[in-house]
Amino acid sequence: xxQVMQIPQYxxxxxxxxxxxxxxxxxxxxxxxxxxxxxGGHPVFLIQLVKSGEVKKQKRLTFQFGEAKKNSxxxxxxxxxTDVGTYFCLRGTGNQFxxxxxxxxxxIP
Amino acid sequence: NAGVMxxxxxxxxxRGQEARLRCSPMKGHSHVxxxxxxxxxxxxxxVYLQKENIIDESGMPKERFxxxxxxxxxxxxxxxxxxxxxxxxxxxxxxxxxQQGGGETQYFGPGTRLLVL
Numbered sequence: 001x002x003q004v005m006q007i008p009q010y011x012x013x014x015x016x017x018x019x020x021x022x023x024x025x026x027x028x029x030x031x032x033x034x035x036x037x038x039x040g041g042h043p044v045f046l047i048q049l050v051k052s053g054e055v056k057k058q059k060r061l062t063f064q065f066g067e068a069k070k071n072s073x074x075x076x077x078x079x080x081x082t083d084v085g086t087y088f089c090l091r092g093t094g095n096q097f098x099x100x101x102x103x104x105x106x107x108i109p
Numbered sequence: 110n111a112g113v114m115x116x117x118x119x120x121x122x123x124r125g126q127e128a129r130l131r132c133s134p135m136k137g138h139s140h141v142x143x144x145x146x147x148x149x150x151x152x153x154x155x156v157y158l159q160k161e162n163i164i165d166e167s168g169m170p171k172e173r174f175x176x177x178x179x180x181x182x183x184x185x186x187x188x189x190x191x192x193x194x195x196x197x198x199x200x201x202x203x204x205x206x207x208q209q210g211g212g213e214t215q216y217f218g219p220g221t222r223l224l225v226l
Contacts, residue, residue, distance in 0.1 A: 095165035
């Protein structure tokens with residue numbers, strides 16, 4: 001259906017290790033957005049991907065959109081404790097929006 | 110430029126009471142979205158409104174829930190006769206434009222944490 005699956009659901013890493021979360025859709029996406037939600041906080045927009053195969057970077061964060069526009073990934077290099085939070089992808093369809101199930105990242109100092 | 114504002118930030122209600130959640134979008138934003146986040150879960154789309162119009166309420170429960178975005182004033186999410194299962198964080202977001210299929214950046218408010226006793 002419209003659900004966007006994210007894996008993994010939880011990820012614990014040592015500070016300095018890398019982290020990747022994946023979003024997978026059964027249907028082709030027109031675009032995908034990524035948000036970060038700190039514990040107790042609200043979602044904050046990170047990036048939007050539109051083009052097939054698109055790759056965007058923000059400092060230690062790398063976002064990719066699959067060639068078939070059915071999946072996307074967020075990769076964090078050398079995690080820091082400030083990266084703690086839940087990362088969600090968001091797809092829009094019609095007038096509705098569907099968040100991925102989220103990946104909760106814990107960084108162990 | 111103030112961000113999206115929501116109040117109250119925390120709301121406690123007893124079963125059967127009404128909860129009114131308010132959202133003031135960012136200046137210049139005419140599109141408002143409401144989401145519900147149950148504890149330890151993701152965000153679920155509830156409703157999309159423009160000024161004086163409900164555009165899509167397919168994610169909102171048919172009973173007890175209603176939303177409005179009047180010409181003047183904030184958007185209101187109203188929950189009548191609350192039950193314990195309504196306990197959740199309710200976030201609103203706003204955007205300057207709206208495109209079918211997404212594409213606009215949504216700016217989220219801090220949320221209202223509703224606790225039903």
